[in-house]
Amino acid sequence: MLVTITGCLGxxxxxxxRKCLEKGWQVYGVDKCTYAANMDxxxxxxxxxxxxxxxxxxxTLDFLPDCDYVINTAAESHVGNSIINSDAFxxxxxxxxxxxxxxxxxxxxxxxxxxxxxxxxTDEVYGDILEGGHSEKDTLKPSNPYSATKAAADQLIx
Numbered sequence: 001m002l003v004t005i006t007g008c009l010g011x012x013x014x015x016x017x018r019k020c021l022e023k024g025w026q027v028y029g030v031d032k033c034t035y036a037a038n039m040d041x042x043x044x045x046x047x048x049x050x051x052x053x054x055x056x057x058x059x060t061l062d063f064l065p066d067c068d069y070v071i072n073t074a075a076e077s078h079v080g081n082s083i084i085n086s087d088a089f090x091x092x093x094x095x096x097x098x099x100x101x102x103x104x105x106x107x108x109x110x111x112x113x114x115x116x117x118x119x120x121x122t123d124e125v126y127g128d129i130l131e132g133g134h135s136e137k138d139t140l141k142p143s144n145p146y147s148a149t150k151a152a153a154d155q156l157i158x
Contacts, residue, residue: 002067007074009037058096086145093149125151
């Protein structure tokens, strides 16, 4: 298996990256290396021969390796920061997701099959909740810029 993991040094992405590397899969790890990246993981991942690191923002990524899966965990994700200034959230969560979809859509048909796209969202797209849980059938009702940009990305994917 060949997999591209965006946000490979983030909380969720790093766990997925480690599992894929342990399975012996070829991993292309993409990360912008912001405050949310755990740079201490890079030496560990780089010790695997089946790991290639690409330091890049998904919004400006201009090349997608031939792969079986693109797993998108890259995101701006701190609600408080999104309320102060939503620009980075719009760029990463909306523009970045759109760019990944375009890179997949425009892969040449004769070089490799189009990869399966797995996107990590958040339950916050359904809005605030006092008790119980949400279902994917619930109406989207984001309550802050972070969850609104994640909901927008979900809609682009649909």
